[in-house]
Amino acid sequence: MSEQTKYILAVDDEPSMLRLLEISLRQAGYQPLTAKDGKEALEVILAQKVDCVVTDLHMPRMDGLQLLKEIRKTDSELPVIIVTAQGEIKSAIEAMKNGASDYILRPFDLEELELAIKRALSFSRLVVENKFLREEKTVNTGLIGNSPLMQQLTASIRQVAPEKATVLLAGETGTGKEVVARAIHAASPRREALFVAVNCAAIPHEMLESELFGHEKGAFTGAVKERIGKFELADGGTLFLDEVTEMPMQLQAKLLRALQENVIEHLGGNRPISVDIRVIAATNRNPLAAIKEGKLREDLYYRLNVFRIDLPPLKARLSDIEALAEYFLAKRRVAISDQAIQVLMGYHWPGNVRELENVLERAAIISGNQIIQPEHLPTEMLNSNGEFAATNPATHGLSMTESAQTASSNTLSLPSAVEALERELIAKALATTNGNKSKAAKVLEISERSLWYKLSQYGIG
The missing domain is CATH 3.40.50.2300 (Response regulator)
Incomplete structure (x- = not known):
C-alpha cells in the first residue's frame, strides 16, 4: 500500500x-x-x-x-x-x-x-x-463448471493472479466478468485489501471522474466536503472497471495517466496522491472495434490489454448448466428434474449465466419451491408439444441441414430431427469410447446423469 x-x-x-x-x-x-x-x-x-x-x-x-x-x-x-x-x-x-x-x-x-x-x-x-x-452487495467469487472452457479459464486466473499486470476481461453481457475479476483478486497477494468495483456505464459521465478520483471541497456545486475516490479506496487492493469502453474519452486520458504514473489528483485539486492498485478492466464490446468506433483510446487499450481473458458464452459450455443450476438452486433448497435440465441445455442463452440464474429463480417461485419441471420454465424454451426446443443444434457440431437429414425424409418435425441427431451423436460417442458411459458423457460435454437419462428416453441399450 x-x-x-x-x-x-x-x-x-x-x-x-x-x-x-x-x-x-x-x-x-x-x-x-x-x-x-x-x-x-x-x-x-x-x-x-x-x-x-x-x-x-x-x-x-x-x-x-x-x-x-x-x-x-x-x-x-x-x-x-x-x-x-x-x-x-x-x-x-x-x-x-x-x-x-x-x-x-x-x-x-x-x-x-x-x-x-x-x-x-x-x-x-x-x-x-x-x-x-x-x-457492497455480496457476490460469490467461485467459478462453477468443469467444461474444457472453464478449465482453461481457471488456468488463466491462476496464471495471472500472482502478478500485478493489468487484466482485460472481454465477453458477452452476463458471462460473469465481475465474478472472474473477484476470483483473480481472491487468488492474488492483494486478497486482504479491498476489491472495489465501478460500473462505468451506470454512473453519469459528469459524476464518473469524481467517483474514480475523488474531489476537493467546493470543486463543483454540491461538493460540500472532500471525498476520496475509488482509486484511493482501492489503494493496496484491486480496482475493477466494468464496461470501460463507456468511459468518456477525456476521462480515459486521465485514467491512462493514473495507470502509467500510479498518481492521481482530486477533481478541483492539484495535490498529487500516490496509489498502489491492480486494475482489472472489462468490456462486452470488441475492443478493437471500439477503437475504430472512437469509443476506446488505442493507447489505453494497450495499457489495459497486458493480459487478456476472453470469457466463453454459456451456449459454448452447455455441459456446465447442470452444475450451475444446482448451485443457484441450492440457495433456495430447490431441486430440478432431469427433463428440465434437458430443456435448459437445448436453449441458446443470449443472456448467458445471468439469464440462467433469473430463469431458475422464476421457475423456483412458479414451482412453489418444489422440484422444477419443464412446465415451470419459460414457454420460449418449449415447443408446441411441451418438449424441449433445441434452438442451437449447431453447437453440437452439425448444421441445421445435416440435423434435418437424420430425421425422416417426409417430416419437418423439429423434435424428430433433434431426437435423430442426439441418437446419432450418442451412438458415435459410445462407439468411440467402447461403451464407457462416463467417457462418452465427457465427449458429448454433458453430465453422466444426463446421458443415462437420454439412454433411457431413447431406449438405447
Whole structure:
C-alpha cells in the first residue's frame, strides 16, 4: 500500500506548545497545519484537506469540545484527538462520547502522540472501508463448471493472479466478468485489501471522474466536503472497471495517466496522491472495434490489454448448466428434474449465466419451491408439444441441414430431427469410447446423469 502524506492539524492557544507540535509532526513525516483556537481550526478545515486533528481542550473563543461538536456536524469520519490535563478525565470522557477518536494527558511523550495519531488514522481508514463493504452487495467469487472452457479459464486466473499486470476481461453481457475479476483478486497477494468495483456505464459521465478520483471541497456545486475516490479506496487492493469502453474519452486520458504514473489528483485539486492498485478492466464490446468506433483510446487499450481473458458464452459450455443450476438452486433448497435440465441445455442463452440464474429463480417461485419441471420454465424454451426446443443444434457440431437429414425424409418435425441427431451423436460417442458411459458423457460435454437419462428416453441399450 502506498504511503500518502497526511495533513495533521494541531490546535493550541499556547504558541510554544503549538510550535513544539509543528516540529514534532514534521519530524514524524506528517505535514503539519496549525490553529490557535477552535474557530481558526474550523477555517483551516473548511479551506483544505485535513487527515487528523490534535486539539487542546481549553482555548479562548471556541474550546476543543466545541470544535469537536462542530466537526461532527459535517464530518463523522475525521479523527480528532483531545489533549487534556491529568485532572480533566471527565472532560476527556465527554469528548469521547461526542465522537473523539482518542485522548492523551499532559504532559505527554511525543512518541505517545505519534502512536495516537497512527492509531486514529488506521481506525479512520477502517471506518471508510467498512462503510464501503456494508454498501457492497455480496457476490460469490467461485467459478462453477468443469467444461474444457472453464478449465482453461481457471488456468488463466491462476496464471495471472500472482502478478500485478493489468487484466482485460472481454465477453458477452452476463458471462460473469465481475465474478472472474473477484476470483483473480481472491487468488492474488492483494486478497486482504479491498476489491472495489465501478460500473462505468451506470454512473453519469459528469459524476464518473469524481467517483474514480475523488474531489476537493467546493470543486463543483454540491461538493460540500472532500471525498476520496475509488482509486484511493482501492489503494493496496484491486480496482475493477466494468464496461470501460463507456468511459468518456477525456476521462480515459486521465485514467491512462493514473495507470502509467500510479498518481492521481482530486477533481478541483492539484495535490498529487500516490496509489498502489491492480486494475482489472472489462468490456462486452470488441475492443478493437471500439477503437475504430472512437469509443476506446488505442493507447489505453494497450495499457489495459497486458493480459487478456476472453470469457466463453454459456451456449459454448452447455455441459456446465447442470452444475450451475444446482448451485443457484441450492440457495433456495430447490431441486430440478432431469427433463428440465434437458430443456435448459437445448436453449441458446443470449443472456448467458445471468439469464440462467433469473430463469431458475422464476421457475423456483412458479414451482412453489418444489422440484422444477419443464412446465415451470419459460414457454420460449418449449415447443408446441411441451418438449424441449433445441434452438442451437449447431453447437453440437452439425448444421441445421445435416440435423434435418437424420430425421425422416417426409417430416419437418423439429423434435424428430433433434431426437435423430442426439441418437446419432450418442451412438458415435459410445462407439468411440467402447461403451464407457462416463467417457462418452465427457465427449458429448454433458453430465453422466444426463446421458443415462437420454439412454433411457431413447431406449438405447
